[in-house]
Amino acid sequence: MTTHAPQTAQSVTLPASLDEAVAALTAMPAAVPVAGGTDLMAAVNKGQLRPAGLVGLSRINEIRGWQYQDGHALLGAGLTHARMGRPDFAALIPALAAASRAAGPPQIRNAGTLGGNVVTAAPTGDSLPVLAALEADLVVLGPLGSREIPVSHLLAGRDLLAPGELVAFVRVPLLHAPQVFVKATGRTGPARATASVAVVLDPARRGVRCAVGAVAPMPLRPLEAERWIASLVDWDNDRGLAPEALAAFGEYVAAACIPDPPGDEVLPPAVLHLRRTVAALARRALGRALS
Numbered sequence: 198m199t200t201h202a203p204q205t206a207q208s209v210t211l212p213a214s215l216d217e218a219v220a221a222l223t224a225m226p227a228a229v230p231v232a233g234g235t236d237l238m239a240a241v242n243k244g245q246l247r248p249a250g251l252v253g254l255s256r257i258n259e260i261r262g263w264q265y266q267d268g269h270a271l272l273g274a275g276l277t278h279a280r281m282g283r284p285d286f287a288a289l290i291p292a293l294a295a296a297s298r299a300a301g302p303p304q305i306r307n308a309g310t311l312g313g314n315v316v317t318a319a320p321t322g323d324s325l326p327v328l329a330a331l332e333a334d335l336v337v338l339g340p341l342g343s344r345e346i347p348v349s350h351l352l353a354g355r356d357l358l359a360p361g362e363l364v365a366f367v368r369v370p371l372l373h374a375p376q377v378f379v380k381a382t383g384r385t386g387p388a389r390a391t392a393s394v395a396v397v398l399d400p401a402r403r404g405v406r407c408a409v410g411a412v413a414p415m416p417l418r419p420l421e422a423e424r425w426i427a428s429l430v431d432w433d434n435d436r437g438l439a440p441e442a443l444a445a446f447g448e449y450v451a452a453a454c455i456p457d458p459p460g461d462e463v464l465p466p467a468v469l470h471l472r473r474t475v476a477a478l479a480r481r482a483l484g485r486a487l488s
Contacts, residue, residue, distance in 0.1 A: 208250040214257060215338055215365055221252045223340045223361035228252050230363050232275050233308035235301075236317040260312070260365055263289075271336070272367045274312025278324075282306065290369060292330070292376035292395050296323040299380055301388075312364045318352050318415070321389040325352065326410035327378055328367065329418060330395040336366035352415040374398045375486040379478050380411070392474045394450070396482040403432045405483070409454045409475055419453035422446060426483065436487050447480030 208225070212218040222228055228250035231237050240246040254260065260273035261280075270289055278297040280286065287294035300306050300314075300323045314322045315335065328348045335346050339362035348367070350356040358364070380393035393410040405427040408416040426446045430436050438446075455472040458464060464472065 209253060210250065211253045211256055215259060215363075218252055218254060218257060218363060219338055219340060219361060222363060225250050225252075226360040230254055230316075232310040232313050233277065234313075235305050235309040236313060236319065254312075254363075265371075266368070268371055270369045270371055272311060272369060274310060274315070274364045274366060276311045278306040278309050278311075278314075279303070281311065289371070290327075290331070290376070292327045292378040292397060293324060293369070295378040296327045296380075296393075296395070299323050299378070299390075311367055315348060315351065315367065316358075316364055320414050321393075321411045323378070323380065323390060323393060323410070326393050326395040326408035326416040327376075327397075328369070329408035329410075329416035330376070330397045330406040331369050331372075332406070333370075334368040335364050336368055337362050338365045339363070349416075349418075372397065372399055372401075374400050377482040377485045379482045379485075381474050381478060392471060392478060394475065394478040394482045396479070396486045398436075398486050400432060403427060403430070405430065407450060407479060407483070409450065409479070412454055412471060412475060417454045419450045422449040422453055425449065430487070438483075438487055443480045443484050444476075446483055447476035447478075450479035451476035 210221040212221055218230065222230065229237065229248040230252045232254045237246070254275055257275060260275035263270050263272045263276065278300040281297035282294055297306065300309060311324060314324045333348045335348050335351060337344050337346060337358065339359055345368065346356045376397040378393065378395045380390040382388035383391055390411040392412050395408045397406040399406060405423050407423055408418050410416045429438060429442055451472045454475055455468060
């Protein structure tokens with residue numbers, strides 16, 4: 198498992214189906230499911246995690262693809278970032294494909310999975326703001342059957358996985374409308390985001406959805422900014438907005454996600470720079486979506 202950790206997992210199970218995986222997790226509640234292991238093994242090597250057992254999901258073919266279901270895409274939790282970055286997937290969910298292509302170097306994209314990104318719930322997870330903006334749901338399987346929960350509920354800790362449960366699929370609405378993901382990093386090339394923004398247009402509801410990642414423990418939705426900018430969009434014509442409106446939207450989003458401190462306090466320079474970064478990303482993402 199690792200060349201650094203003094204202890205390794207006591208058992209490794211490799212189920213061939215979701216039912217077998219649930220049975221294995223039910224029999225050993227302390228076991229940890231693992232797919233790509235990009236986050237799990239980093240935690241093991243750092244001594245932050247000592248799993249009593251592992252349930253490997255790499256042999257379960259049913260979670261490595263996607264299917265269509267009632268106007269939604271049912272994405273397998275085992276989809277890798279590399280697979281989601283390909284053109285055929287990008288035609289389906291462009292923002293998620295863009296986030297997958299930005300998820301890191303090739304070795305990370307080839308191993309890391311959509312389900313792992315969600316369950317690990319690292320603030321810098323690139324897919325998370327996209328799933329929040331799309332208002333995706335998770336299909337969770339367990340010993341009592343299946344259930345659906347909004348991805349935002351899991352990320353916020355409002356609905357946690359019970360013993361024996363695992364995320365099998367991510368259910369994403371197919372909006373057939375422009376959607377954009379952008380992120381800023383501390384250096385050139387693939388790297389963890391210092392801030393990221395996903396913007397999704399919903400012409401059927403005349404709505405704009407926006408989610409900001411990496412600046413908080415979970416993606417943030419600036420709902421008032423969404424409603425305000427949606428009221429300015431000419432949905433029946435070219436959907437264009439003046440540059441001043443785009444800039445104001447960026448500032449609105451940034452102030453909602455990184456508010457001013459109370460009283461006479463001022464934001465530290467680093468936080469002020471982060472807020473300016475969020476404003477620039479939100480302005481850029483909306484401009485690209487509307488164009």
